[in-house]
Amino acid sequence: MVTWFLLIFSFVLAERFLELAVARRNAHYMRAIGGFEVGAEHYRWIVLLHATFFVSLVAEVLERERLDQPPYLLPFSLFLLAQVLRVWILSSLGKFWNTRIFVLPGSEPVRRGPYRFMKHPNYTVVAVELLTLPLAFGAPITALVFSLLNAIVLRVRIQAEERALAEVTAYGEQMGNLPRFHPFGKR
Template sequence: MPSTIAAWAPGGLAAAILVSEILIGRQQRLEPDEDGGADRGSHRLIWLVMVPSIVLASIVAKRQPAGAFVLPAGGWIAVGIVFAAGATLRWWAVRSLGRLFTVRVAIREGHRLVTAGPYAWLRHPAYTGVLLQFLAMGLGFQHVLSLCLVLGASVAALAWRIAVEEAALAARFGADWTAFASRRARVLPGLW
């Protein structure tokens, strides 16, 4: 059974992320010019970096034996738990933002800082959720380089996105944003 899981897990997790992101993206759409340029292409960059990294990680895992490792049966349970935790955190963050959520960086009319839900502890809990999902997918490839590819790509793309988002929030909320940000980790408490 673990070999069957190993064969299907990375693709299944990638498909789950894709479906989840499509569903999230349908919640709040903006017209092409409605973000006022605040997004600076960060939404597109995320897709242009993360999707090829998944494809490349898959190729590496299948064709490069050096760096491969085998997850024990219990390891697959841990991968599932990490993935589910990431998906749950992402959805909780999106729900906490409510109508303020958009897939592109934008400040909407009546925008306010959300400090409840996961935003009580993190500035960007939705991105923490994404990173947990990509960690699970990377582990599912059972290859060190594949894990590094998907995590490295997601961290790089999200670092740019976070910088863009924080600039927009600082411009809109000034001292309130500075105070909010000073009391919370960006993504990972104690690390980032």
């Protein structure tokens, strides 16, 4: 029997696999035009975090017997909003979007779409997803644990990304006054 959870979970998994294919294509493009990867040493932790998130989500939903229940409206609505923002981010970054960190020396930072308002909207979307998807299906432990783990991983990732971008692009000058995670944050 197909349930709300299985339907949405399958959609999210399919979305992630599609994103990995796009990321692989974009990585080839970036390397071909002189870009290079930074932060590869912590990427495995991001992959592990996301893989275990999905396992934990399924386990907690099954444990709490929420498999057949529709999602809670508020967290699910926020999750859906995050999906719209995700599409906006991918279309704004185009071939510069990736699950890994690639920098292109001498390039201009992307300043369109949500990047006009903040430095890291993609990380905001991921944080919202890791919180709201579990809450939508009554899995608060998964929401809390993986939100905290994501914050730890993002601290390392963002430092590596911003340092690399500042070294080889005009990132510091052009993006320095923008807040990191939401348009109303500290500048």
